[in-house]
Amino acid sequence: MESMVLEAMKDVLETAQEMARQGLVAGTSGNCSARVFDTDLVVITPTSLEYGLMLSEDMCVLNMDGEKVEGRYSPSIEVNMHLAVYRARPEVGGVVHTHQKMATAVAVAGRGIPPILEEQVFRIYGGIELAEYAPPGSLELADNAVAALGNRNACLLAHHGVVAVGEKLRDALLNAEIVERTATVYIMSHLIGGPRIVPFMEHD
Ligand SMILES: [Zn+2]
DSSP states (O other), rough: OOHHHHHHHHHHHHHHHHHTTTTTOOOOOOEEEEEEETEEEEEEOOOTGGGOOOOOSSEEETTTOOOOEOOOOOTTHOOOOOHHHHOOOOOOEEEEEEOOOOOOHHHTTTTTSOOOOHHHHHHSSSOOOOOOOTTTOHHHHHHHHHHHHSSSSEEEEEETTTEEESSHHHHHHHHHHHHHHHHHHHHGGGGTTOOOOGGGGTTT
């Protein structure tokens, strides 16, 4: 197999295991993927396999129509969402979907997060919007996530979790961490009078 695909398989495995190490997912929940630039291919984590037991050859290689090109397991249940993001955002090279706690707390409250932190604005490109609820794995959830992302690098999924994207998969993971940090600060700030918007974003 082409070396770029093999490299993407290794990247996806390492990022998936890092998501688990950082507590952004529990059990077999969450998933991540990488686009193989200059090809029609995407590498995504397999469904229902424990992160600690995954090998890079267990990753699923799909084309942009979602057809399996390589891999012995079925792709993650959220494959529709990953492919929809790659179709809508040609510059995106990596997608991470997590069930991280603080951001999900905001999502279950039915809120997004306004632009409150500099690092949030610089990396996510503004507020973190809430995607309307739809069942896991559905095409509707894929559409809702793409709409909530817009041209930004993360969104929340109502009653569910987070989607973060980036030019590379490692950027997507870092963006998921920034979402968690932002959500934590957002919740804590309500204890002492509530958050304020970053000044240069006030009239956005
Ligand atoms: Zn999920």
